[in-house]
Amino acid sequence: MMERPVMEVEVGGVWLSHPVILASGVLNETAASMMRAVEGGAAAVVTKSISLAEREGHPNPTFVELRTGYLNSMGVPNPGIEHYTKEIERFREEMPQVPVILSLYGESVEEFEELGRAARTLPVEAVEVNLSCPNVEEGGIAFGKDPDGVYSAVRAVRRGFPRGVWAKLTAHCPDIVEAAKAAERGGADALVAINTLKGIAIDPYLAMPVLASGTGGYSGEGIKPLALEKVWELASSGEVEAPIVGSGGITTGLDAVEFLMAGAAAVEVGSAVRRRGVGVFSQIREEIEAFLVEEGYGSAGEIVGLALERYPHEEVGE
Ligand SMILES: Cc1cc2nc3c(=O)[nH]c(=O)nc-3n(C[C@H](O)[C@H](O)[C@H](O)COP(=O)(O)O)c2cc1C
Incomplete structure (x- = not known):
């Protein structure tokens, strides 16, 4: 009988028992919900994006299901870092072996620096700097859309936080690629690509946008080829050294395999929890494992970037 493939991977200083982790914003409001994700098979949890002060988020409706995914305009509702600390500590007490990546949302460089300092004293392996939320005016994309913004936010967090910065x-x-290089200059240990994409749904009968905020962030199956292409762009550039974590539409083990083959070391899963239930993390892990066995691979690490190695770059555009 063939040995089971090695599923353990390392991402920017964080060891994961397998490559499938919970994405920010789904099932992570409380310690209890994050524990459910781990019971459902997640190798690690990324928290909800947390700001310095409490945020109410946007008025409802903030969520709509589409044929190919979802639109949300939550607006980063969260209780603020001081209150959320209790949830992290409770989670850690119950599940000390599971890595926690604390997602940080700031609206200024100063806020990011303060968040980094606050995170230093918390029992988390890494932080994830949210440079990409499309649903807010001040933070999120405001930093992510140009390399200077990326550099300054990541640098600010790095100044205060001595462990992994994603x-x-x-x-x-x-x-x-320029954004990723700026993140690396700022001190990032890993890159996560991508967040939701700005989208809109209109109710034809009301002749109005469905979401109270008008636009929202598009996630789920429909964004998979775009997210995968961004991972591919980063990994094939030859200019980015930090490990990449894929995010966007990953719903099955074969989706995850595609991201690994495009160069991701691990994947974050969010919307698929709604499609397949909270056990989706175990399902995806088992499907990756079955693929590796079927194709004769010895480990998940072995297929990272494989499609890049096989692809004849020199011929592109000739
Ligand atoms: C309801 C909802 C809330 C989200 N909130 C956050 C958030 O607070 N911070 C963040 O970085 N990403 C947030 N995201 C984005 C996800 O982490 C993920 O990057 C994105 O949805 C693409 O992955 P998916 O297709 O697997 O959902 C949210 C996504 C959804 C659907």
């Missing part, structure tokens, strides 16, 4: 990039920027 930078969550947006596809809404002129050149994601």
Whole structure:
């Protein structure tokens, strides 16, 4: 009988028992919901994006289901870092072996620096700098859309936080490779690509946008090829050294395999929780494992970037 493939991977100083982790904004409002994700098989949890002060978020409706995914305009509702600390500590007490990546949302460089300092004393392995939320005016994409913004936000967090710093990039920027290089200059240990994409749904009978905020962030199956292409762009550039974490529409094990083959070391899963239930993390892990066995690979790490190695770059555009 063939040995089971090695599923363990390392991302920017964080060891994961397998490459499938919970994405920010889904199932992570409380310690209890994050524990459910781990019971459903997540190898690590990224928290909800947390700001210095409490944020109410946007008025409802803030969520709509589409044929190919979802639109949300939550507006980063969260209780603020002081109150959320209790949830992290409770989670850690119950599940000390599971890595926690704290997602940070700031509206200024100073706020990011303060958040980094606050995170230093918390029991988290890494932080994820949210440079990519399309649903807010001040933070999120405002930093992610140009390399200077990316650099200054990541640098500010890095100044205060001595462990892993992951930078969550947006596809809404002129050149994601430039954004990634700026994140690396700022001190990022890993790059996450991508966040939701700005979208809109209109109710034809009301002749009005469905979401109270008008536009929202598009996630789920429909964004997978775009997210995958961004990972591919980063990994094939030859200019980015930090490990990449893929995010966007990953719903099945084969979706995850595509991201690994495009160069991602791990993947974050959000919307698929709604499609397949909270056990989706175990399902995806088992499907990756079954693929590796079927194709004779010995480990998940072995397929990272494989499609890039096989692809004849020199011939592109000739
Ligand atoms: C309801 C909802 C809330 C989200 N909130 C956050 C957030 O607070 N911070 C963040 O970085 N990403 C947030 N995201 C984006 C996800 O983390 C993920 O990057 C994106 O949805 C693409 O992955 P998916 O297709 O697997 O959902 C949110 C997504 C959804 C659907």
